[in-house]
Amino acid sequence: xxxxxTEAGYDISTMPSSTVTDTTPDFxxxxxxxxxxxxxxxxxxxxxxxxxxxxxxTATYTLPIDIDEDTIYLSGKWIxxxxxxxxxxxxxKIVLNYRSTxxxxxxxxxxxxxxxxxxxxGKAVTDAFDGRDVQLKDGTSVLTVVEPRxxxxxxxxxxxxxxxxxxxxxxxxxxxxxx
Numbered sequence: 493x494x495x496x497x498t499e500a501g502y503d504i505s506t507m508p509s510s511t512v513t514d515t516t517p518d519f520x521x522x523x524x525x526x527x528x529x530x531x532x533x534x535x536x537x538x539x540x541x542x543x544x545x546x547x548x549x550t551a552t553y554t555l556p557i558d559i560d561e562d563t564i565y566l567s568g569k570w571i572x573x574x575x576x577x578x579x580x581x582x583x584x585k586i587v588l589n590y591r592s593t594x595x596x597x598x599x600x601x602x603x604x605x606x607x608x609x610x611x612x613x614g615k616a617v618t619d620a621f622d623g624r625d626v627q628l629k630d631g632t633s634v635l636t637v638v639e640p641r642x643x644x645x646x647x648x649x650x651x652x653x654x655x656x657x658x659x660x661x662x663x664x665x666x667x668x669x670x671x
Contacts, residue, residue, distance in 0.1 A: 522562045522590040525668040528575035540565045576664040586657040592670035593650045600640035602662030608635045609658040621648035
């Protein structure tokens, strides 16, 4: 029972219980992760690259040999904005070792429709794991960003995997969600 309801003086002892089935996952998964420094730094979600996020500036990041679980890593030149991280050059990368069945990413691009390459565990995303917004084109898995919104990149069997996004200049991402 939420304490704040009773602290406000409400008596909920006669309220009926919900008949809605609890669908909360009962297995560990990566928590929601934010990209903008106004959201991620106060939550202790700094990027994993050496030196961390350079809030309010443009910085060039290099991927380390080993990456931690459930932490965002960047490669290439990125602009750190309050709400998002924005690629300042073509072929910049986002890398994340996650645990879940699905990976969703909130993104937009500066130049309208643009393609983002997605790999899973170093390979093109196969039918077994492709999210509803990823298509296989000539052996490459591609997510086409046409408007600012949440895109489903990965959907498959529960487990720990590494997803990588190779993005164009002007690409901005705001958050990862998992399911």
